[in-house]
Amino acid sequence: xxxxxxxxxxxxxxxxxxxxxxxxxxxxxxxxxxxxxxxxxxxxxxxxxxxxxxxxxxxxxxxxxxxxxxxxxxxxxxxxxxxxxxxxxxxxxxxxxxxxxxxxxxxxxxxxxxxxxxxxxxxxxxxxxxxxxxxxxxxxxxxxxxxxxxxxxxxxxxxxxxxxxxxxxxxxxxxxxxxxxxxxxxxxxxxxxxxxxxxxxxxxxxxxxxxxxxxxxxxxxxxxxxxxxxxxxxxxxxxxxxxxxxxxxxxxxxxxxxxxxxxxxxxxxxxxxxxxxxxxxxxxxxxxxxxxxxxxxxxxxxxxxxxxxxxxxxxxxxxxxxxxxxxxxxxxxxxxxxxxxxxxxxxxxxxxxxxxxxxxxxxxxxxxxxxxxxxxxxxxxxxxxxxxxxxxxxxxxxxxxxxxxxxxxxxxxxxxxxxxxxxxxxxxxxxxxxxxxxxxxxxxxxxxxxxxxxxxx
Numbered sequence: 054x055x056x057x058x059x060x061x062x063x064x065x066x067x068x069x070x071x072x073x074x075x076x077x078x079x080x081x082x083x084x085x086x087x088x089x090x091x092x093x094x095x096x097x098x099x100x101x102x103x104x105x106x107x108x109x110x111x112x113x114x115x116x117x118x119x120x121x122x123x124x125x126x127x128x129x130x131x132x133x134x135x136x137x138x139x140x141x142x143x144x145x146x147x148x149x150x151x152x153x154x155x156x157x158x159x160x161x162x163x164x165x166x167x168x169x170x171x172x173x174x175x176x177x178x179x180x181x182x183x184x185x186x187x188x189x190x191x192x193x194x195x196x197x198x199x200x201x202x203x204x205x206x207x208x209x210x211x212x213x214x215x216x217x218x219x220x221x222x223x224x225x226x227x228x229x230x231x232x233x234x235x236x237x238x239x240x241x242x243x244x245x246x247x248x249x250x251x252x253x254x255x256x257x258x259x260x261x262x263x264x265x266x267x268x269x270x271x272x273x274x275x276x277x278x279x280x281x282x283x284x285x286x287x288x289x290x291x292x293x294x295x296x297x298x299x300x301x302x303x304x305x306x307x308x309x310x311x312x313x314x315x316x317x318x319x320x321x322x323x324x325x326x327x328x329x330x331x332x333x334x335x336x337x338x339x340x341x342x343x344x345x346x347x348x349x350x351x352x353x354x355x356x357x358x359x360x361x362x363x364x365x366x367x368x369x370x371x372x373x374x375x376x377x378x379x380x381x382x383x384x385x386x387x388x389x390x391x392x393x394x395x396x397x398x399x400x401x402x403x404x405x406x407x408x409x410x411x412x413x414x415x416x417x418x419x420x421x422x423x424x425x426x427x428x429x430x431x432x433x434x435x436x437x438x439x440x441x442x443x444x445x446x447x448x449x450x451x452x453x454x455x456x457x458x459x460x461x462x463x464x465x466x467x468x469x470x471x472x473x474x475x476x477x478x479x480x481x482x483x484x485x486x487x488x489x490x491x492x493x494x495x496x497x498x499x500x501x502x503x504x505x506x507x508x509x510x
Contacts, residue, residue, distance in 0.1 A: 144261040148263070159189075159226055162176075175222075206240065221262070289307040294321075301320070348429040349363070349468075350422040369404070375407070390449060442473050468493060
């Protein structure tokens with residue numbers, strides 16, 4: 054019988070210490086050490102993973118002799134998920150999917166499991182029974198005879214079933230419910246999460262079987278468990294959204310096989326999650342009459358151009374101290390743009406309340422939305438509406454100049470495709486740009502006062 058011992062683990066980064074410390078020497082956080090009962094690993098603990106599917110060689114190989122084309126990516130059946138992952142599921146990848154409770158993580162992964170019709174999928178559930186999962190699949194109208202459900206939390210029993218079934222992909226719901234016989238602590242503890250994730254990491258690399266791990270998040274919005282968990286996996290996907298909205302966003306925070314700026318958009322319906330192929334139509338509201346303080350900007354999310362609507366409200370401060378509030382936009386950047394309007398352009402906004410909102414419940418950090426934000430603020434301040442067929446795509450500098458942005462051609466094409474008739478861009482973006490080929494009127498501008506004169510006269 055292996056000897057048991059206790060150790061202290063940092064709940065933030067997972068650092069281990071033989072005694073309690075007030076401040077973690079690894080991450081610098083205070084009062085994060087928790088005592089847990091752990092057990093030394095047996096020397097034969099990893100023998101279970103060196104079975105029939107072990108494919109890695111212990112000898113070093115030249116990188117030119119390794120053929121990556123032998124393992125092509127698998128299609129998940131979801132265009133949005135494949136885009137976020139960089140073109141599909143990489144064999145042997147360990148992926149972590151996190152999100153708030155009730156946001157739709159299990160629904161998303163169950164749909165993925167049922168849509169991979171050509172593959173054998175094993176769905177491991179530690180939170181729901183097989184009957185509950187079957188009821189959900191029937192409610193969503195999904196059928197797949199190659200999808201197997203396993204309700205088990207012990208990793209030793211799980212890997213026994215995996216080696217017998219030999220699935221093409223595995224989904225674990227969730228990593229916080231699993232327990233390893235190598236550790237004596239309870240399920241969901243730092244040592245258990247780290248050990249279970251390490252066992253799946255060894256299995257994926259030796260068998261080239263992709264594994265999705267569903268993870269919980271803390272009240273601060275970060276993934277529960279040690280920070281080491283995010284370093285161990287190949288991809289970290291955040292499934293986020295507002296319970297008051299029907300739209301959900303799948304965002305890649307880490308991806309070793311693709312871009313981290315890609316995102317997928319889904320719509321929650323009674324029959325499950327529906328993919329939104331054209332997010333611009335979702336983010337633009339249909340207005341029967343023109344109102345002031347509303348503009349549309351062309352932004353880029355990953356490789357996809359998206360048009361977003363910005364709403365601004367400027368009013369006289371009622372209590373003397375002006376308020377500044379921004380939803381979906383960086384408040385510090387909004388304050389910087391207000392300072393540019395005050396100092397460089399002569400608009401008196403310092404004594405007024407300014408509220409800014411990006412529709413659709415998404416967050417924008419693209420500097421190309423600067424000009425659209427400024428024009429929305431000026432429109433509300435002057436109470437003059439901007440034409441609903443006008444779009445913006447430019448960055449604003451501290452000196453008040455209009456700066457160029459990247460991939461301006463894609464932004465202009467997206468605006469023209471959705472029926473916009475005019476777009477304001479930086480003059481420095483127009484070098485070598487064939488304006489007549491886009492079918493939209495392009496206004497090259499260099500200063501904010503120039504834009505103000507063209508919009509409001």
